[in-house]
Amino acid sequence: MITLSAGTTPIAAGIVLRHADRAYFFKLGIDESFARCSPGVLLTLALTRHLCADPDIRFADSTASAQHPMIDPIWRGRFAVGDLVLPLRKRDPLFAPIVATLSARDRLRHFAKRLLKR
DSSP, X not given: OEEEEETTEEEEEEEEEEETTEEEEEEEEEOGGGGGGOHHHHHHHHHHHHHHHOTTOOEEEOOOOTTOTTTTTTOXXXXXXXXXXXXXXXXXXXXXXHHHHHHHHXXXXXXXXXXXXX
């Protein structure tokens, strides 16, 4: 967990997972009462400086979606990441409906983003 504070008040927090020479940054949250100060951007910039100074880290990824308006100007590259859904039981009758629902959710999300950009 990383945090950014204004005095003693945490105004942004995020989770960074590290494995070997890689770091993954995700789940950024902010205190909305400080939103006009862009605490998420400030936290991301501080994390970027920290990771760049760490000789044990060779690669870092934000895990943000492509064309993310906040992260793209700061972290330009991306790791190839995918989803893997595995059934919990052999021939699980709920597996196919769950996969179909997840797929439909992704399509609906992409459609909604396109509409929003118009």
